[in-house]
Amino acid sequence: MTHGNDNKHAFVSRLPEQIGTLKTDWNGLIQGDWSRIKLTHLFQSVQALAGSAGKFGYIQISENVYSLELYLKNLISRGEEPTREQADEVFGLIETIEGLIAKARLSQQFGDAGGHAGSLQVFFLNFSDSLAPGLDQALEHLECSVSRFEQTGALLQAVRAGAPAAVVIDDLMLAQIEPLANRLKAAAEQAPFAPKLVAISKSTDLDSRLSAMRAGAAAFFVVPIDATAVAARIRQLAAPRAEGGYRVMIVDDDRGQAEFAAAILRKAGMETCLETEPLQVLETLETFRPDLVLMDLYMPNADGIELTSIIRDLDEFVGIPIVFLSGEQDTEKQLDALSVGGDDFIAKPIRPRHLITLVNNRIRRIRAVRDASSPRTAAAAQEAPAEGAPDAALPIADPQLAPPPSDLPSLIRSALDEDGFQVLFQPMLDRQQAHGESYEMSLRLSGIDGTPLAEKEFMPVARQHGLLREIDRWLTQRALDAIAERRRNGHEVQLILRQSAETLRDGQAADWLREQLRRRQLVGTGLILEFNLLEVANSVQAAKALLRQLEEMGVAACLARFGHNDASYKLLQFLNAGYIKVSEKLLKTDPRIIAALMARARKLDARVIVPLVEDPRLIGKQWLSGADLLQSNAVPTTR
Numbered sequence: 092m093t094h095g096n097d098n099k100h101a102f103v104s105r106l107p108e109q110i111g112t113l114k115t116d117w118n119g120l121i122q123g124d125w126s127r128i129k130l131t132h133l134f135q136s137v138q139a140l141a142g143s144a145g146k147f148g149y150i151q152i153s154e155n156v157y158s159l160e161l162y163l164k165n166l167i168s169r170g171e172e173p174t175r176e177q178a179d180e181v182f183g184l185i186e187t188i189e190g191l192i193a194k195a196r197l198s199q200q201f202g203d204a205g206g207h208a209g210s211l212q213v214f215f216l217n218f219s220d221s222l223a224p225g226l227d228q229a230l231e232h233l234e235c236s237v238s239r240f241e242q243t244g245a246l247l248q249a250v251r252a253g254a255p256a257a258v259v260i261d262d263l264m265l266a267q268i269e270p271l272a273n274r275l276k277a278a279a280e281q282a283p284f285a286p287k288l289v290a291i292s293k294s295t296d297l298d299s300r301l302s303a304m305r306a307g308a309a310a311f312f313v314v315p316i317d318a319t320a321v322a323a324r325i326r327q328l329a330a331p332r333a334e335g336g337y338r339v340m341i342v343d344d345d346r347g348q349a350e351f352a353a354a355i356l357r358k359a360g361m362e363t364c365l366e367t368e369p370l371q372v373l374e375t376l377e378t379f380r381p382d383l384v385l386m387d388l389y390m391p392n393a394d395g396i397e398l399t400s401i402i403r404d405l406d407e408f409v410g411i412p413i414v415f416l417s418g419e420q421d422t423e424k425q426l427d428a429l430s431v432g433g434d435d436f437i438a439k440p441i442r443p444r445h446l447i448t449l450v451n452n453r454i455r456r457i458r459a460v461r462d463a464s465s466p467r468t469a470a471a472a473q474e475a476p477a478e479g480a481p482d483a484a485l486p487i488a489d490p491q492l493a494p495p496p497s498d499l500p501s502l503i504r505s506a507l508d509e510d511g512f513q514v515l516f517q518p519m520l521d522r523q524q525a526h527g528e529s530y531e532m533s534l535r536l537s538g539i540d541g542t543p544l545a546e547k548e549f550m551p552v553a554r555q556h557g558l559l560r561e562i563d564r565w566l567t568q569r570a571l572d573a574i575a576e577r578r579r580n581g582h583e584v585q586l587i588l589r590q591s592a593e594t595l596r597d598g599q600a601a602d603w604l605r606e607q608l609r610r611r612q613l614v615g616t617g618l619i620l621e622f623n624l625l626e627v628a629n630s631v632q633a634a635k636a637l638l639r640q641l642e643e644m645g646v647a648a649c650l651a652r653f654g655h656n657d658a659s660y661k662l663l664q665f666l667n668a669g670y671i672k673v674s675e676k677l678l679k680t681d682p683r684i685i686a687a688l689m690a691r692a693r694k695l696d697a698r699v700i701v702p703l704v705e706d707p708r709l710i711g712k713q714w715l716s717g718a719d720l721l722q723s724n725a726v727p728t729t730r
Contacts, residue, residue, distance in 0.1 A: 142513020
């Protein structure tokens, strides 16, 4: 277990006491012991908790604590004793936080035991080490966390808290495999997928193997086993999409059909590339390097059979799976397509489950063949340890942010070296509900006297001392950890991060980010990197190169402080950014300007973000009705 997880577990273990104290203090305030000073102390305790929860990746806890912080800050500014309705609202927020804390503690007890950030959970049930010596260590080398259970009931209780990726049983449990498989499936029905059941047995007879497979076992191994090979197979079964990130190229002159197939595959965690011009296929193959090609059979200029014949003549692509998309029912035509090197057919209209299963199986099979001929190195399996650092709680601070101390540069340096920043998650209202939860992440820094400092207070100093790139990377790592954590729990999340001009001009930024994604085995990301439009304008070519590489990784870009002028639109068109965040001065502008901005943004395929507003009444109805993402403290939180 890493030092970072020790800190995370210690933090979670303290939460019930902390939230209990907050609840008691609030109850005392509204029962006749109200004073502005006591309310301020309560606010300061909440303020300290909000950033700490965010730092450890507990997004929903951080979000709700931050909402409570803002609510209490408003009460302090008004200076009046809270009404009954306001008191109930605070109690409601506290009770919501209590529920989230209980869920986090249950997940820690069962879902994270022995693991680290980015790991897959594997449960051993009544499993003897003598049956498969070294299997647990081999799994841990492959970033799998192993938890042991002696009783089925205890394992199922753990499954209800958070489904593992796989459950390994030995031959002593074979008689119970069918009821166990059924109970696992029922217990995990709320999870994104049921755990894969793996049996390891001393028996070599075919009946035992058939019984295990018919009962639901995904794999059956007979001892003695090669622990390294079996661990690799268990990991592949448990997370087939995580084996390097599947890349699928879709060749279809019908863009609608191509985008439909791409949407299905992206939702399954794969990276896709669309090519609607058949004559550009070879060039796209060379740049995208897919694991599989979905090829339309009938296209103008060059049909699928002709293109497949050409691809098979190229040594570097001779082994790539090619699957035809077609409504063709003529058996002879299908045979002609397969005879030139096609691997399979998928009939139009496409069935999502069929497409995902076929693509997964084809890529997995070809990778298994490659692995057999070129074994992985041990170094690749052991790299990327989880990052961790000491847990320093924020002391009590005044709600009004104080001026920065004179030794601020050393505080920033220490926060980078000792993992000392606090993280806040600002909820975003996604009007299309297209990406699950949406948040903007921001940082706070504990001052020399414990006073929390906002970004606007320490970022200018960080810029003067050349520390912005390191801060960008620190925040990005926390964002990726949070995305990975939410996905393990079956939730998609979209996070917006502000990035500096230093990152924009950093020629290694894309390579660094690609490595971070690979370490966490993330595809599709859910990451939006926000850049200041003026800074982008000063580094246009660097920005163009970076945004192109981000798009290839599935990372979106946002141009902030976007104005309604020709220069802004030309820059947006040149960079092809997916999002714009409008300049604050446009919030109360003429409705005709708003309508024009919305129309031009849509024409350039950009989604519109309306920046932070304390009161939605300050912005026009046009923004509320037309914005894709709305950032506001007034956005309701998850209850």
